[in-house]
Amino acid sequence: MxxxxxxxxxxxxxxxxxxxxxxxxxxxxxxxxxxxxxxxxxxxxxxxxxxxxxxxxxxxxxxxxWKDGNVxxxxxxxxxxxxxxxxxxxxxxxxxxxxxxxxxxxxxxxxxxxxxxxxxxxxxxxxxxxxxxxxxxxxxSDEMKATYLEPLVTGKWTGTMNLTEPQAGSDLAAVRSRAVPQDDGTYKIFGTKIFITYGEHDMAENIIHLVLARTPNAPEGVKGISLFIVPKFMVNADGSLGARNDAHCVSIEHKLGIKASPTAVLQFGDNGGAIGTLVGEENRGLEYMFIMMNAARFGVGMQGIGLSENAYQQAVAFAKDRVQSRDLAGSAGPVSIIHHPDVRRLLMNMRSQTEAARALAYVGASLYDAAHHHADAATRAENQAVYEYLVPIIKGWSTELSQDVARDGVQVHGGMGFIEETGAAQHYRDAKILTIYEGTTAIQANDLVGRKTVRDGGKVAKGLIAQVRATEAELAKLDGADFAAIRKHLAQGAADLEAVVDYVAGNMKTDIKAVFAGSVTYLKLAGIVLGGWQMARAAVISQQKLDAGSSDASFYQAKIVTARFFADHFLAQSSGMRTAIIDGSAGVLALSEDQF
Amino acid sequence: MxxxxxxxxxxxxxxxxxxxxxxxxxxxxxxxxxxxxxxxxxxxxxxxxxxxxxxxxxxxxxxxxWKDGNVxxxxxxxxxxxxxxxxxxxxxxxxxxxxxxxxxxxxxxxxxxxxxxxxxxxxxxxxxxxxxxxxxxxxxSDEMKATYLEPLVTGKWTGTMNLTEPQAGSDLAAVRSRAVPQDDGTYKIFGTKIFITYGEHDMAENIIHLVLARTPNAPEGVKGISLFIVPKFMVNADGSLGARNDAHCVSIEHKLGIKASPTAVLQFGDNGGAIGTLVGEENRGLEYMFIMMNAARFGVGMQGIGLSENAYQQAVAFAKDRVQSRDLAGSAGPVSIIHHPDVRRLLMNMRSQTEAARALAYVGASLYDAAHHHADAATRAENQAVYEYLVPIIKGWSTELSQDVARDGVQVHGGMGFIEETGAAQHYRDAKILTIYEGTTAIQANDLVGRKTVRDGGKVAKGLIAQVRATEAELAKLDGADFAAIRKHLAQGAADLEAVVDYVAGNMKTDIKAVFAGSVTYLKLAGIVLGGWQMARAAVISQQKLDAGSSDASFYQAKIVTARFFADHFLAQSSGMRTAIIDGSAGVLALSEDQF
The missing domain is CATH 1.10.540.10 (Acyl-CoA dehydrogenase/oxidase, N-terminal domain)
Incomplete structure (x- = not known):
């Protein structure tokens, strides 16, 4: 299927x-x-x-x-x-x-x-x-917009992001590509960029490379990086394609996954210099690149969710189809493996995490829309701040869990999962890039800690926790073991997240390494609590639909069950994570380098 | 490296x-x-x-x-x-x-x-x-031993296990291969076996297939399976090789990992019948196969530990070598990434889990030796019981964690980890088979629950927990935050494990599906608590060595740090796991098949 x-x-x-x-x-x-x-x-x-x-x-x-410079x-x-x-x-x-x-x-x-x-x-x-x-x-500039935007928006051309160099991965301060100003206002670009996704391909007429490079006399570090447009083919005034630019693909990588997508090594300027045009002002390249990266980070989070959904669907189809062993509760003959409790557990792992991540991401998208379109400036700013808090979580948490989901998906398939023809293994391989590119999970967690938590003293985070508590109050009005369990673990999760936010905001100045030793676990904890909150909201709404006599009872009952599962199996981990963050830094940091 | x-x-x-x-x-x-x-x-x-x-x-x-039947x-x-x-x-x-x-x-x-x-x-x-x-x-039989053992023991020949058939994976009751008795006392074997590791290869002169098949009129299910020796080449009375047997490799699988090892589809009897010799008695094949499987399961656990160690070593070497970004605490220039806290955390994840699993497995091996060699029969039986309790944990837990370790290993490498040339991705791919073959983790957990916990009412498990408590008492005599943290989380872990053992033993008859819904999590909890116990023992002994003025202080200090890390980051998860096991079955089991 x-x-x-x-x-x-x-x-x-x-x-x-x-x-x-x-x-x-x-x-x-x-x-x-x-x-x-x-x-x-x-x-x-x-x-x-x-x-x-x-x-x-x-x-x-x-x-x-790759063949002869073409992909x-x-x-x-x-x-x-x-x-x-x-x-x-x-x-x-x-x-x-x-x-x-x-x-x-x-x-x-x-x-x-x-x-x-x-x-x-x-x-x-x-x-x-x-x-x-x-x-x-x-x-x-207006001219750039007029030249490049329509072909990009209509998919006539495609775009790339050129950040990474062999010595400069996460650390953009180390970028060495050079941009030499020319008399006509353009720049000649020289340097090597690696890991350039779709840096060369045959799917569009032109490729618009956005390239980070340093102008002569630029300051050291990230404050001396500028952003340039370097098209594969130069663009004439009438929009038609001109000469081939001096930007060439010298190889593509042999990767663990996402194998259909070419990951290029691009060489700029080996034949006299690639012609580039400065975007915005000199030395503000990193700022502009972050615009691309923030959009891309949200997008990578969606990759995690999409991949999880695909892996889940494939696992469900296999579990319904594959007949093996009798039902534990007793059956005459063998049954489809979806009847076996541990297969159920794996499928519920996959399903509940995918739903939680999806709900959190869509809520994030809604905040983005309010941040961009609301009539009231203060409301826009508020929504923007919450959206920005969520972006590293949507990117980091959704992709980390996609690796768990893909792994569970292979496991559901048993031996067949290990055979490449089955397709489950592809998800397991593909997923591994998601926690690495557009900033590793640690980079996302740095962002969550530094810019998104410490800078405002945890204000936005606390605002979200207050909303979680409002949902707890709604859960308290509902009867039954499911809602009791959801409420209990959501309440504990909120308390744990609050304690961690206080710890992070309070210890950054005195013990920065300890705070960052727990940063990824903080990111995951935030994902679980805020994702679990969405699951709880879904359960409350589903109960309302059921109470109102919905004709789709099966769908809404499943929402309550899935929220219950998420509470017992994921929210219930919150206290252990709090320990790992607050007490666990000692063990992270104590060894000297030579003890490894 | x-x-x-x-x-x-x-x-x-x-x-x-x-x-x-x-x-x-x-x-x-x-x-x-x-x-x-x-x-x-x-x-x-x-x-x-x-x-x-x-x-x-x-x-x-x-x-x-594979080419023309040869590998x-x-x-x-x-x-x-x-x-x-x-x-x-x-x-x-x-x-x-x-x-x-x-x-x-x-x-x-x-x-x-x-x-x-x-x-x-x-x-x-x-x-x-x-x-x-x-x-x-x-x-x-003595004759079989005389014929086959020395060439196998000296590596002149190799052996295989032929259990799986297309319709019979974990469920050996579904085995359909046939064994037809011949007048000379041999059997003709007919059938297809899949997933046969090294089922065909060019590394030894002969391959001794051990094959499960049914004799005519054998009872249905697992009680009608017999075990046969089916050599690739028949063996003459003088030990020399005779005719090629009718057992042929028709293809090998295209797999996610362990690619160098051929995984064969073997066809028995397509040309008149493969000649097989019955091992032991008819219909007792499963019992004999379990002898092979128990040895192999312990061995697969060691695969998990060996692979984890390799992935760890590679990640440490990369982390010491790769220079990227400044030290958080402030440095003039970029530092090797082992200075960054989250890289530390990943390396400590890898290191502490590998050490814990190794310690538990070696303790298991020691129990095996006492079970086989001790002069006192009662002591042998006691050790055997504890060893048998540990086998599914050593297999299941060590291999599950090897996938976490391999994943962390790729993550330490960043983008380079996703490139196959680096080698980190191979561990991530190879590791995935370990939780599947020789019985999936769920199959191990079934064994742990059924034969190893319920059958003796949790007696062996409780005996181990009592030993954990003795270590707690030793920890209580030691000063310092590290020992306090280790003791606290080990004590909680023991309490959680005990509660789960009681739950498993107490609810099997009344609610078997609920018990099995938590079986894998029980297995992992047992691994963490018993592995954490070994880490705690190592820390106690290390402190004794330090107190005695050991000249190798760095090694022993690292043992204490690693135990502390394991306590805060893994033992501290025990209460969450207890919740998932005891309360979490509701969410696992509530959906109907059509709600998936």
Missing amino acids: SYQAPLKDMLFVMNELANLQGVSQLPGCEDASPETAEAVLEESAKFVAGEIAPLNHAGDKEPSY FTSKGFKEAFKQFAEAGWQGLQHPADFGGQGLPKLVGTPCVEMLHGANLAFALVALLSDGAIEALLTAG | SYQAPLKDMLFVMNELANLQGVSQLPGCEDASPETAEAVLEESAKFVAGEIAPLNHAGDKEPSY FTSKGFKEAFKQFAEAGWQGLQHPADFGGQGLPKLVGTPCVEMLHGANLAFALVALLSDGAIEALLTAG
Whole structure:
């Protein structure tokens, strides 16, 4: 069975948890009524199931390859991207002025999720273009916008992000690529960039590289980095393509996963210098690059969720189909393995984490829309602050859990899971990149600790915890063991998260290493508590639907069960995590280097 | 840097935690003095580092392949196995009567660990031969022993286990292969076996397949399975090789990992019937196969530990070498990444889990030796019972954690970890099989729950918990925050484990599905508490060494730190796991099949 977008769950989250109705009433979002949103999702689901998902396993088996400086992508990718572009999917969230559809992030996000769920390697090309578009919208000149945006938004061209160099991975201060100013106002770019996703390919007419480099006499470190547009083909005044630029792909990597997506080593300036144009002002490159990265980080979080959903669907299908051993409670013959309790546990692990991460991400998207479109400036700022707190969690937590989910998915398949033909192993391999690129989980956690928690003394975090407590109060009004368990573990989770936020905010100045020794665990704890909060909200709403006599009782009952599972199996870990964060730094830091 | 056996840690565990001195005083183990054991380990370490480890990554890049019914193993494997056999490593733990060295399991186990650590795919051939040897020693006739044992023990031939069929994975009741008795006392075997590790290869002159099949009129289910020897080449009375038997490899699998080891589909009897000889009595095949499986399960646990050690060593080497970003506490320039707290945390995750699993496994090996060699029958039985309780934990827990360790290892490498050339990704791929073959973790957990906990009402488990409490009392005598933290979390862990044992033993009859819904988590909890207990014992002994003025203070201090880390980061999870087991079954089991 191939990937099918979980439309019902997506719409439930959008409508019931992420306030689609409210978003559609924001200025500029009026076209995004719940009905329109549903129609868009249905169309997207049909497209990805029909055109994109079938290329996923095939692309893994026959990856893109390099020959004489050119990269040939996996069979069908070129045609599929053409269809993707022509149907307008690249432009879904981008401004109508440049050929986009201008839909809110809340409506675009499920479409992004399903594209990634269907085919991570394919979807990356769109994710990178999204980042380039964001950066040009924010920092590009009018001329740049006029030249580059429409072809990018319509998928005629694609974009890349060129940060990493062999000596400069997470540490952009170490970037050494050079930009030498020319008399005509352009720059000549020299240097080597590595790990450039879709840095070269055959799916679009042109590739717009956004490249970090240093101008002569620029300050050292991150304050001396500028951002340049370096197109693969120069663009003439009329928009037609000109000469080939001096930016060449010298090899692509042999990777653990996402094999269909070419990861390029790009050489700039080996033949006299690649022609680049400065974006915005000199030495502000990092700031602009962060615009791309923040969009991309949210997108990578969606990759984790999409991949998890795909792995879950595949595991469920196998568990229903594979007959093996008798039912524990006694049966005449062997049963499908979905009857076995540990298979259930694995499937519920997968399902509940995927749902929790999805709900948190869509709530994040809704905050983003309010931050960008709300009429009131103070409300915009408030929503922006909460959104920014959530971005590292959506990126870091959703991708870490996707590796657990993919691993559980292989396990459900038993021996068949280890055979590549089955496809479960591909998810396990593909998922591993998600906690690494666009900033490792540790980098996300640095951001969560430094910019998002310490800077405001934990104010935004505490505001979220107060909202969690409001949900606890609603849970208290409901009867039954499920709600009691959810409430108990959510309350403890909130208390643990609050203690950790206080610890982080309070100890940064006195014991920075201890705080950072617990940063990733803090990020995961925040994910579990805030994701668990969404699960609890879903359970409360589901009970209301049931009480109102919904005709879809099975769906809403399942929501309550899944929230209960998440509470007992994930929220219940919160106190152990608090210990690891607050007491556990001693063990992290005590050894000297030579004791390793 | 290539794998180096962690000799110092191995010897510490053998001598200080697993009572090597005591084992060497058991009847029949007198040759295994601590001095001899150390010499054996040193020799083994030299051999695997020099001859076996260098083939690991190369074998992954150029896996074994099938052509016209033959399997050609990766370059160098054939020659390396010849050296391995000639140096006597296959026979290390096997009786001297059949060409072995007859060393205790406690001495053999570190050698097995280092072989697996160096090269999982290579070591598998030896692991399977060990299983075949065990089965023949226990259930084979004198003639069979005379014919097959010496060539297997000396590595002239190798052995296989043929259980799985397309419709019969974990469920051996579904085995359909047929054995038709012939007038000469042999049987003709017909059927298809899949997932046969080293089922065909070019590394030995002959392959001795041990095959499960049904005789005509055998009872249904597992009580109608018999075990047969089916050699690849028939063996003449003088031990020379005769005709090729009708057992043929029709393909090998394309796998996620352990790519150098061929995983065969074997077809028995397509050309008239493969000639087989019955081992022991008809219909007792499962019982004999379990002898092989129990040996193999312990061995797979050692694979998890060996792989974890290798992944850890590689991550440490990278973390010391890779320079990136400034030290958080402030430094002039960038530092090696081992200075960054989250890299530390990942390395300590890897290190502490590997050490805990190793200590528990070696203690298990020591119990095995006492169970087999102690002069007193009651003491033998007691040790056997505890050993049997530990086997599913050593297999299940050590392999589950090896996947966490391998994942952390990739993460330490950042983007480089995702590139196959680096080698970290191979561990991540290889590790995934370990929780699947020789019985999935769920199968191990079934064994732990059913045969090892419920059958004796939790008596053996409670005996172990009493020993944990004795260590708590020793911890209470020691000063300092490290020992206080270790004691606190070990005490809570013991209480949680005891509550779970009571729950499992007490609810099996009334609510079997609920008990099994928590079985894997129970297995992991038992691993963490009993592994954490070994870490605590190591810390206590290390403090004694320090108090006695040891000249190796750095080593012993690191043991205390690592135990502290394990307590805060793993033992501290015990209460959450208890909740997942005891309360969490509701969420596991509540959905109907169509709600998935």
